[in-house]
Amino acid sequence: MGYALNWDLDVFFKGGSSSGEFLQLLEEIKQDVEILDRLVFEIDPKGDETALKEALDLYKITRMKVAQAGSFIGCLEAQDVQDKKASQLRTNVLKVEASLRMVSFRLDEKLVQFNDDWFEDILKKEPLNELAYILNERRDRAKEKLSVKEESLITQLSMDGFEGWSQMYDTIVGSMKVPFKGEALSVGQAANKFSVPDQSVRNELFIAWENAWEEKSELFARTLNHLAGFRINVNEKRGWDDILKEPLEICRMEKKTLESMWEVIADNKDPLVRYLQRKAELLDLEKLSWSDLDAPIAVTATSNVMDYQEGADFIIQQFSKFGSTLAEFTQMAFEESWVEAEDRPGKRPGGFCTGFPLDNQSRIFMTYSGTPSNVSTLAHELGHAFHSHVMGDIDPLNRSYAMNVAETASTFAEMVVSDAAVKTATTEEEKLILLEDKIQRSVSLLMNIHARFIFETRFYEERKQGYVSADRLNQLMVESQKEAFGEALSEYHPTFWASKLHFYITDVPFYNFPYTFGYLFSLGIYAKALKEPDGFEEKYIALLRDTGAMNVESLAEKHLGVDITTRDFWEEAVSACMQDVEEFMRLTDPLVRKA
Structure with missing residues (x-):
């Protein structure tokens, strides 16, 4: 039996955009944000190390839940641009994202208020020592921004402004049709x-x-x-x-x-x-x-088309020449239906990989028609998924890698596939x-x-x-x-x-x-x-x-x-x-x- 052309989202939330489990997660996030807000408020900038640790622990899990929610909605919207319920739920997700962001501003403000010497000292001790880079980075960035009140206002206004216009783009594109040869x-x-x-x-x-x-x-x-x-x-x-x-x-x-x-x-x-x-x-x-x-x-x-099964097997084979960990991971991703590849109407254009951090899984979206470019795209997105996978046991705050190094992992995966394929080609054609x-x-x-x-x-x-x-x-x-x-x-x-x-x-x-x-x-x-x-x-x-x-x-x-x-x-x-x-x-x- 070949690999499935469609991804499995039910493993996260059954029922798609009608999922009761998903609505329950959104409620959990709301409650977590309220508790987190109180914990942040209780942090004493003059030196309350315990309160800071408690706030950071809850912040980590809440941020993972928000990422899980955003990824799920993104997948629903991509697989069916006409899914109106998913579009409605996007607004709910944006609200919980905004609420967490506002608490995050207040947390960063507390970091700024800490005494420099004391802050440097606690970052030398466990368990905060492994978070030294990220906490210093947040502190430095917060110093360059506006007040918490002003940044929170920007976030609130962005929902119907900034984010709203981005959603408008998705809506317009989702409704578009390109007339071609009667189709x-x-x-x-x-x-x-x-x-x-x-x-x-x-x-x-x-x-x-x-x-x-x-x-x-x-x-x-x-x-x-x-x-x-x-x-x-x-x-x-x-x-x-x-x-x-x-x-x-x-x-x-x-x-x-x-x-x-x-x-x-x-x-x-x-x-x-x-x-x-x-x-x-x-x-x-x-x-x-x-x-x-x-x-x-x-x-x-007439020589360059691979069906999905052939493309997947080709990628696994080439990955295996680089290393067993990457190859085994990739085979697992195909076997467990991490990829939405079907060529059908109603899907969003392009390709992406999105993470579900609560499960240390990813999902890959594309429209596969068998071209070498499709095979490259698939390898590219699997590179993203592998990057997230190998960071699964790292502290959640240290998993947020920058976009440019994210693209390093994906293009490296492409290169392993394409270069090995060129070297092992049996004919000049x-x-x-x-x-x-x-x-x-x-x-x-x-x-x-x-x-x-x-x-x-x-x-x-x-x-x-x-x-x-x-x-x-x-x-x-x-x-x-x-x-x-x-x-x-x-x-x-x-x-x-x-x-x-x-x-x-x-x-x-x-x-x-x-x-x-x-x-x-x-x-x-x-x-x-x-x-x-x-x-x-x-x-x-x-x-x-x-x-x-x-x-x-x-x-x-x-x-x-x-x-x-x-x-x-x-x-x-x-x-x-x-x-x-x-x-x-x-x-x-x-x-x-x-x-």
């Missing part, structure tokens, strides 16, 4: 068809795709402007001039590290531009358009299929993501001056894509800003550069794994377990022995990507000459 496709189904071999089909689909987003562009423009406006106003009140302060803080990353990374990428686009030109030649085109980016090259048009899939990932992370970063940076600067129209957003998007892709395409995607969910996520601004960081950082880890294969999985797990209690610069220094604030590390990582391009050019030289 009304969901945006997730339509996106999967951009990898079909027939260019006329891709062109026709891209027109329908662009029209669908353009039709609702005014709604998306208003939504994006309000989200950005809210964030800009809050930052202004806090005295944060740099729009990158918050995302860098969330990622525990220095600005110098980010600047060095983008500088190196910008200086090394030529090999990727040559790859795009070569792909155009292989497809008998003068230049690629946006709709051709995911197209299979001619020689591989098969090798070319797999090699191109790897390079497409480099194009996505070093060009597409770069375009998103450029766009978002410029958009926020213009938004500070006032409302940015849909037409101007289209213009900014095309300008950013041209710069990031080195003018290598004949046609761009003006409404990409509307079609990409990441621009509308409230938790993390600039939900883009962490992907590129994770990709290149994972190359550094992978290079170390190749040099030291014996026992490396254990070292890799040790790195993952440290991700919740270190900044990324310290993590890189401790586990890789490198300084990622300088260009050297990034030059080496980008160079590793370009080796795939050189191999691709070598393999395709005869095909071009033959044509």
